[in-house]
Amino acid sequence: MTLTLSFLGGAGTVTGSRYVLESGERRVLIDCGLFQGLKQLRLRNWAPFPVPPRTISAAILTHAHLDHSGYLPRLVRDGYAGKVYCSEATQDLCEVLLRDSAHLQEQDAAYANRRGFSKHKPALPLYTVHDADRALARLSPTSFDAEREIIDGLRVRMRRAGHLLGAANLECTWRGTKLAFSGDLGRYNDPMLPDPSPIEEADYLVVESTYGDRRHDSTDPQAALAEIIERTTARGGTVIIPAFAVGRAQTLLYHLERLKASGRIANVPIFLNSPMAFDASDVLCRHMEDQRLSKVACQAACGVAEYVREVEASKALNENSMPKVIVSASGMATGGRVLHHLKRYAPDPRSTILFAGFQAAGTRGAAMVSGAETVKIHGEYIPVRAEVKNLSMLSAHADAEEILRWLRNFRRPPRMTFVTHGEPTASDVLRRRIKDELGWQAAVPDHLEKATLT
Numbered sequence: 399m400t401l402t403l404s405f406l407g408g409a410g411t412v413t414g415s416r417y418v419l420e421s422g423e424r425r426v427l428i429d430c431g432l433f434q435g436l437k438q439l440r441l442r443n444w445a446p447f448p449v450p451p452r453t454i455s456a457a458i459l460t461h462a463h464l465d466h467s468g469y470l471p472r473l474v475r476d477g478y479a480g481k482v483y484c485s486e487a488t489q490d491l492c493e494v495l496l497r498d499s500a501h502l503q504e505q506d507a508a509y510a511n512r513r514g515f516s517k518h519k520p521a522l523p524l525y526t527v528h529d530a531d532r533a534l535a536r537l538s539p540t541s542f543d544a545e546r547e548i549i550d551g552l553r554v555r556m557r558r559a560g561h562l563l564g565a566a567n568l569e570c571t572w573r574g575t576k577l578a579f580s581g582d583l584g585r586y587n588d589p590m591l592p593d594p595s596p597i598e599e600a601d602y603l604v605v606e607s608t609y610g611d612r613r614h615d616s617t618d619p620q621a622a623l624a625e626i627i628e629r630t631t632a633r634g635g636t637v638i639i640p641a642f643a644v645g646r647a648q649t650l651l652y653h654l655e656r657l658k659a660s661g662r663i664a665n666v667p668i669f670l671n672s673p674m675a676f677d678a679s680d681v682l683c684r685h686m687e688d689q690r691l692s693k694v695a696c697q698a699a700c701g702v703a704e705y706v707r708e709v710e711a712s713k714a715l716n717e718n719s720m721p722k723v724i725v726s727a728s729g730m731a732t733g734g735r736v737l738h739h740l741k742r743y744a745p746d747p748r749s750t751i752l753f754a755g756f757q758a759a760g761t762r763g764a765a766m767v768s769g770a771e772t773v774k775i776h777g778e779y780i781p782v783r784a785e786v787k788n789l790s791m792l793s794a795h796a797d798a799e800e801i802l803r804w805l806r807n808f809r810r811p812p813r814m815t816f817v818t819h820g821e822p823t824a825s826d827v828l829r830r831r832i833k834d835e836l837g838w839q840a841a842v843p844d845h846l847e848k849a850t851l852t
């Protein structure tokens with residue numbers, strides 16, 4: 399029977415990962431991501447799902463990041479009634495992320511209604527907290543490394559991918575065909591997360607390419623962080639670090655704790671201003687089996703910052719002129735409390751805005767990293783006079799060399815390697831390197847392309 403693979407998202411872009419594997423009457427969804435960044439991408443969240451949700455038999459999440467999980471509440475609301483397989487840590491992080499995402503959707507709709515700028519009257523949220531709870535009830539935690547039959551004949555094994563607590567890559571076998579999905583690949587030798595697990599065999603492979611055209615700076619991240627913090631605080635400035643609340647924020651806390659312990663930034667106060675990051679820190683310290691830190695080190699890292707819970711305390715940070723470090727979400731400055739800090743500190747030439755990972759096209763983060771002189775926040779144009787830096791080595795994604803290192807684990811070339819989850823140039827550069835350096839067949843699928851596998 400023919401097997402097909404459709405690319406319903408994550409093709410030509412780093413967000414909205416959704417792949418449908420189909421055989422006969424059976425459909426399985428791999429990841430269920432939200433589109434983020436450019437408006438034309440975000441509008442896809444509002445289009446009907448390309449296949450009717452009720453016709454999908456099972457879903458699998460590689461990890462909890464919203465660009466892989468954030469559409470799930472809408473899918474369930476629109477009729478998806480099956481299970482959603484994922485690792486235990488992914489389940490716990492989805493509890494934090496999907497509810498928060500639903501809150502933001504509800505807030506956005508309420509704001510649009512107050513301001514009357516929506517074309518739809520009333521403006522409705524993409525999904526509600528109630529929808530998120532219904533989606534969370536469908537999650538079915540699965541152990542790493544054990545093969546599990548999820549629907550007739552489809553066996554799936556999750557292996558650790560690094561990248562984020564609980565993140566997996568997938569080996570699937572269906573009707574005699576082996577498929578592998580890289581998920582998002584983490585970095586090798588990360589102090590907190592395991593190396594991406596090798597996969598040795600697949601007939602078809604889907605591999606991410608976020609940094610398919612780049613190599614991370616090999617400077618030690620702690621040395622780079624220390625240097626920026628020392629320089630900024632010496633001139634009386636504040637370091638604002640926009641960071642994803644789940645994952646990046648904890649990595650930053652780990653490095654900051656190490657720097658405090660070594661005395662390099664001994665007297666600099668550190669604040670974590672993201673309620674969601676507190677919950678994510680809790681999840682981290684509950685899943686010791688999924689990481690490299692000891693319990694003591696994990697607790698020390700999560701305890702290095704003062705947690706800012708109340709909105710009033712968050713505002714007070716903007717009035718306090720003392721040099722400090724503020725870690726706050728969101729990571730690409732698309733929303734969240736960090737916007738208030740950017741309004742205050744981006745115009746201050748003594749301060750530094752320090753990004754800590756990939757900045758998708760269309761986000762304020764991407765604009766600032768590429769040297770924008772102003773950014774629009776809450777309807778106001780804010781001048782950017784602070785120093786702006788992006789420490790890409792703090793990214794949770796493998797760079798091109800690391801992706802190729804992971805690919806070299808395969809003992810024979812897959813019949814086809816689909817290069818996804820990248821901006822078009824990054825995907826194409828990686829596709830060429832796979833062809834030239836490994837001698838494999840590789841292609842960059844288009845959005846909504848359907849590939850016949852057998």
Ligand SMILES: [Zn+2]
Pocket residue numbers: 461463466561562582
């Ligand atoms: Zn991810």
